[in-house]
Amino acid sequence: MSLAGIETERPDPTLAAALAAVEAAGAAIRPWFRRRLVAETKDDLSPVTRADRDAEAAMRRVLGEAFPMDGILGEENGLEREEARRCWVIDPIDGTRAFITGRPSFGVLLALLEDGVPSLGIIDQPVTGERWIGRRGCRTLFTGRLGGEAATRACGSLAEAELSATAPAMFDATGRTRFQRLESACRRVYWGGDCYAYGLLALGCIDLVAEQDLKIWDWAALVPVIEGAGGVITDWQGSALRQGCAGDVLAAGDPALHGAAVAKLASAGGAP
DSSP states (O other): OEETTEEOSSOOHHHHHHHHHHHHHHHHHGGGTTSOOOOEEOTTSOEEOHHHHHHHHHHHHHHHHHOTTSEEEETTTEEEOTTOSEEEEEEEEETHHHHHTTOSOOEEEEEEEETTEEEEEEEEETTTTEEEEEETTSOOEEEOTTOOOSOOOOOOOGGGOEEEESOGGGSOHHHHHHHHHHHHHSSEEEEOOTHHHHHHHHTTSOSEEEESSOOHHHHTTHHHHHHHTTOEEEOTTSOOOOTTOOOOEEEESSHHHHHHHHHHTSOTTSOO
């Protein structure tokens, strides 16, 4: 039996449900791509569309039917079954601004937390057909028509590094100063990408991603994908990402590059 390029005689029911959920999300999203959707503004000033809501509802239906005792946390509709040891974390469209402006640099994010730790993560781009599947302790799997292999690349120094972040507006005043120290040490910075940038890091196209103010649905799926491709993903202090963290996220393709990036991102009273 084949599950999105994974050959196995005994499919993992958790993975099968996750893949069915992202397929359902993609089916809800694709009809609205480049359809000039009206976007509403949420209380946090981020945009939301019918495609976001329909995709999350579709994922909740699939996961709820497959694992009715699991928790589900989604960006648009909050938390169900807070007491559950396992919790699915959904971002139906990570990069809604890209989606509503017709850019295919958004993605569907789905993670499974077990006792608060991400054990499964999927980045799915439903328009380009690209998909990254990460499972704790396993090599990341990638499928896609545009080519690429899930393996980060070696990068010897910050001076050789390609750095990425979604937008300058995501940084607070102190964070912007800290990011600029890292930016000035790198070869180039690329703005834009949302979760797609982390997928490109997992393919060895980008060396570093540093961002602020990410919510758990923004980063949970990224952890198994980046780690399974050979990279490192932490907060800006180098600590593991966990529920309740501040949302300062640093991903490095080459683990040797990670410490140098952490030092550049150190707070004003820390390392230069």
